[in-house]
Amino acid sequence: MKIEVLEKDERNMRLLIRETDVPYVNALRRIAISEVPCLAIGEVVIIENSSILQDEMISHRLGLIPLKTDLDSYNLPEECECKSEFGCNLCRVTLTLDAEAKEGTRTVYSGELVSENPEIVPVSDKIPLIKLAKEQRLRLEAYARLGKGKNHAKWQPISKCTYKYLPKIEIHSKRCDSCGKCVEICPRKVLAKSQDRIEVRDLMACILCQDCVKACPQSPKAIEVSGDESTFVFNIESTGALPPERVLAEAVKILDKQLEQFENELKVKKDED
Numbered sequence: 038m039k040i041e042v043l044e045k046d047e048r049n050m051r052l053l054i055r056e057t058d059v060p061y062v063n064a065l066r067r068i069a070i071s072e073v074p075c076l077a078i079g080e081v082v083i084i085e086n087s088s089i090l091q092d093e094m095i096s097h098r099l100g101l102i103p104l105k106t107d108l109d110s111y112n113l114p115e116e117c118e119c120k121s122e123f124g125c126n127l128c129r130v131t132l133t134l135d136a137e138a139k140e141g142t143r144t145v146y147s148g149e150l151v152s153e154n155p156e157i158v159p160v161s162d163k164i165p166l167i168k169l170a171k172e173q174r175l176r177l178e179a180y181a182r183l184g185k186g187k188n189h190a191k192w193q194p195i196s197k198c199t200y201k202y203l204p205k206i207e208i209h210s211k212r213c214d215s216c217g218k219c220v221e222i223c224p225r226k227v228l229a230k231s232q233d234r235i236e237v238r239d240l241m242a243c244i245l246c247q248d249c250v251k252a253c254p255q256s257p258k259a260i261e262v263s264g265d266e267s268t269f270v271f272n273i274e275s276t277g278a279l280p281p282e283r284v285l286a287e288a289v290k291i292l293d294k295q296l297e298q299f300e301n302e303l304k305v306k307k308d309e310d
């Protein structure tokens with residue numbers, strides 16, 4: 038397998054993965070979504086709530102705030118040595134909030150949560166949590182723990198993970214009369230007409246919709262679009278909880294572990310037979 042990074046920033050990564058197949062890339066996608074852990078608020082103790090919103094609604098909103106995650110310093114609750122229902126410093130982070138509307142109506146944002154670990158904070162300070170009217174107050178303690186997306190979407194470290202075949206576009210110059218119909222219909226502006234010739238301007242933008250082929254009046258068609266079934270354009274978008282490359286590296290580790298476990302189980306079964 039060969040991997041090339043096409044684009045990368047703090048939240049997004051686009052890769053070209055060659056010499057592989059759908060079962061492998063799809064397994065990585067599914068594991069990245071549902072098995073790679075991240076931190077999210079799981080329990081909330083409301084000390085004072087004179088707002089108009091119920092405690093449960095506030096807790097639900099808190100749970101959905103993505104938190105910067107440190108996978109190297111925290112354990113999954115079920116794997117932590119403390120074995121405690123309440124958790125310990127290695128499997129739980131406490132965040133507190135004390136917000137009051139002294140002057141008049143105001144919005145409380147995620148940035149007002151105070152974490153006991155300055156590394157574990159909301160990925161954005163600007164997520165609105167609640168509106169308080171004058172003299173209303175909200176005081177609470179929230180406990181964040183590692184969890185997995187398969188149990189609740191709040192524990193998904195990524196908001197999007199997709200892949201597609203690398204597009205292949207072929208224009209048969211002998212049959213093409215440069216009518217331009219394929220250029221006009223393409224929703225992604227992949228094709229362009231230049232000096233009476235049709236050119237592929239942005240191959241990666243192609244979504245393999247086949248509209249250009251359907252629009253071509255020639256018979257047989259002068260344009261052919263297909264996907265390379267062993268090469269994939271893989272997109273991953275993080276919520277900000279973890280860098281996208283870390284999510285992918287963790288997904289590979291988890292898949293390797295699952296395959297090893299499967300192999301061992303097969304061996305045990307064979308020995309029993």
Ligand code: SF4
Pocket residue numbers: 206222223224225226227228242243244245246247248249250262
């Ligand atoms: S398959 Fe769709 S996206 Fe790709 S070039 Fe043709 S019309 Fe454009």
Ligand code: SF4
Pocket residue numbers: 208212213214215216217218219220235252253254255259260
């Ligand atoms: S629609 Fe067909 S004939 Fe017309 S420019 Fe495109 S490929 Fe050529």
Ligand SMILES: [Zn+2]
Pocket residue numbers: 114117118119120121124125126127128129
């Ligand atoms: Zn613990």
